[in-house]
Amino acid sequence: PRPRPYTATMSKKVKASAVQDRQGIATVQQIVTSDIGWVFREQTTDDFGIDAHLEVVENEPATGRLIAAQIKSGPSYFKKPHDDGWWFPLDPDDLEYWIDHSLPVIVVLCSPGTGTAYWQTVTQKTIVTGKRGGKKLLVPTAQQLGGEARRGLAKVAEGKPYEIRLRQLRLALHWMRLLQDGRRILLEAGEWISKSSGRGDITIVSVDEGNEDRQELGAWIIMVGSRPYDEVLPSLVPWADVILHEETYDDADYEAWEDACVYYDNEGDRNVREGYAEWRREWIGNRTLRPYANAMGEVDSWRLELVLNDLGTSFLAVDRFAEGDRMILTSR
Template sequence: MPTRKQSASIAAIGVTRTQLYVQEDLGWLFREQPTEDYGIDAQVEIVDGDKVRGRLLAFQIKSGESWFDQPTAGGWWFRPDEDHARYWINHSLPVAVVLYDPRTNLCHWQLVNDSTLEQSRAGGWRLLVPEAHVLDRDAAAVFRRAAAGDPFQLRLRELQLSRPWMDMLAEGTRLVVDIEEWVNKTSGRGSITLGIDHEDGKDPEPLANWGVWLGLASYADVVPRLFAWADVNVHEQTYDWADQEFSGGNGLRPYKNGAGEVDFWRLELALNELGKAFVVVDRFASDGLPQLAPPRP
């Protein structure tokens, strides 16, 4: 009979506990990241009341008693390897390491930056995770300050995070957006899932999922702004098969309704001029040679 390693179970519980603390104590959005995102397990988006403003944090989550084996005054030492340390320091988002202790069901955290990440005498890296840094509502102020930025920088962060999806579109992968909109809720509650259409007649392979509350705003108007680097159109095959007629702004509309409660949408993305230009600029900024610039006064 197949068995599951205990370490895998604890790791999953740690992610779930972190998600609960973020959503219930902080009231923010939690998005688990795909496994191929090296060194980052989740993104957390700050919510102000009912406003989602694009302020993001990246979480690396470690679960289990072994991560608490190096106690020190006021907390525990966490020792990342060289690759992870440099990856986090250079990440486009502020990064926090979260340690989940299954003995207490608490999550302890520390931001990763030049002030908190130390190089030991032996040449390795270490990060002090304070015992007092418990993931609860008291962490909100520090996280808000870390995620704050001017609108220009926030937009660049969002584009950088979407770059892998831009690359997929540029390589010919079909990306679709599935939406479930609860039409009888004034909160505009719904879910948005980005996935790959393998054109095999099966459901798309999910890449990311978000819970949203758009209030009275129209999904047809808001969703294209959430994927500003792509043109958004209806997924022709799905709508050809649908037997219901809907109207919608910009030609975007649901293809069916379930029990009078939920509208279902399936939209397709195509890389637009913004996306194409950003891929070129981001590639240059990552790999290009330093440029001559006017000297600072």
């Protein structure tokens, strides 16, 4: 059969659906950040089938314990009621992806009009097989997303430290592969030095070998208390060595040297109090990692470059092996 032509009515439906989706994500973000007090990190490109990551926060510091969330918004998702909640039909491809995901996954049904949302985990225990063989989830009214859900969601995010670290490595695989393929990965941070919370705005970006074609890969906020950033930032990416982004620091250092050591006399002649090389050695001192700029005495700016280390290279090799189909002799 011939495909139906795309009409203005269809365009309006697509736009309405997109607006509804955005409202749902905004509603859930508000609940997670304000009522639950956790980090909400929207996923826009890297993780198809997942709308956001929820990160557990305890006494301000983020914990690294994450939940992946698929957010469904609008009245159509509340049209299959059950005595205890609502049925959510599971697409086979989505279900396979969620079950195999490196993070625990929840489905969130959101009603932006009322500002409410309800959640359910996607596990073998919660999946129900219908009479015709289709799979579905019961999203219960008892699991409303909000402050009272904090304990239940924290339990979903639990795992042994070994398992949590493996999850984090799997989530960073996309960045490792970009490095392996010749892209450069930069970690940019704005450190709020006037705040005792150790707040920082973190952005991960990718550029080509010539430091062009800038692409943002993710952004979030950290709270690290009094821990120094030259220790904190490398700890966020244990699969990479962290070095100064050469282009940024060369330019910043040269400008700082000009401000400190170059002046012009009454005749307009350029004079230098101290040579750049000597001044820079004193300026850098024994600091391996350092900010390149400060804004109004409030925010230190960092731009660091990531280079795959032994852990990153080895994990890429393990991932290639795990994607294969060779048999393994085990002890069980």
